[in-house]
Amino acid sequence: MTAQPPDQDRIAQLEAKVAELSSRDGGLSGRLTKLLKLMPWLMASHFLIGAPALLISLGVAYATFVQAEATKKMQQADAWPFVSYGTSNVDEKGERVISLVLNNNGVGPAMLGPVEIRYRGQPVRDPRELLTKCCGLQANSGLNLSTSPASGIVARPGESVKFMQVAETPANKALWNRFEKERWKLQVRSCYCSIFDECWTIEGSQAKPKPVAQCPTDWSQFRER
Known part of the structure; x- marks a missing residue:
């Protein structure tokens, strides 16, 4: 091999x-x-x-x-508030007092925002300017006027905020009678919010609340001074 x-x-x-x-x-x-x-x-x-x-x-x-x-x-x-605007000419005692009122008829508190009042289409800034334009307010009119804030406050459920009141007196009877008629011509709108930051606007005495993201900032705000 x-x-x-x-x-x-x-x-x-x-x-x-x-x-x-x-x-x-x-x-x-x-x-x-x-x-x-x-x-x-x-x-x-x-x-x-x-x-x-x-x-x-x-x-x-x-x-x-x-x-x-x-x-x-x-x-x-x-916690839903329901605010409405109203006006009356008699107070709880039956006396002749014209009032501009915001009523909270809801079940929760209402944080009141701005209020705007227009007379004949023109905004008015405060009660005296309103009475001057609508009713001829003079320095010697013997005005019996009371006011309270209508914005920046909280209205409890069932609470009424009378932000402007004019009581009848012998000295201002003529002005009071004119305001009694002219108050129906006012264009009043307001804004309010709930504690959950849900906001609505109303306009007029029978207005249905309109949801808004936040209260308007461009209104001519009516103030109590």
Whole structure:
């Protein structure tokens, strides 16, 4: 038997090693191929297992949101103010007094904002300017006038804020009679807010409150001075 040269022995050993590695790689590739084929099914099974828990979590979150909104609306309803403007010519004692009034007929406090009064389309700044334009107020008219703030204060539920009152006296009877007629020509609008910072404006004695984001800042505000 003729011995093979050393170089041929090395070549034969290398060929045997390559064959062994090839067989091993083939087995690994096969396992990877099978795993890739099973991957969609594995993902689907995980989804099916997790879907009910996800749906339950979403349902609980939605129910919590709905309950929170319902609670908020109930709280707002329990603190809802409803302010209206009115005027009268007789006080609680039956005496002849013309009053301009803001009434809170709601169930919650009202934070009163600006008030604007116009006479014949022109804004008036205070009670004396109003009586001068509408009724010819003179220095010697014997005016019996009382005022109170109509903005920047809180009106309790059921409270009436009489922000301008003119009592009849013998000295101002003529002016009082004119104001009795002209008071119906006043254009009065007001703004008020709830404790939740919800705001509304009203205009006139039978006005339906109009929701606004905040009280206007461009009104010619009527002040009590």
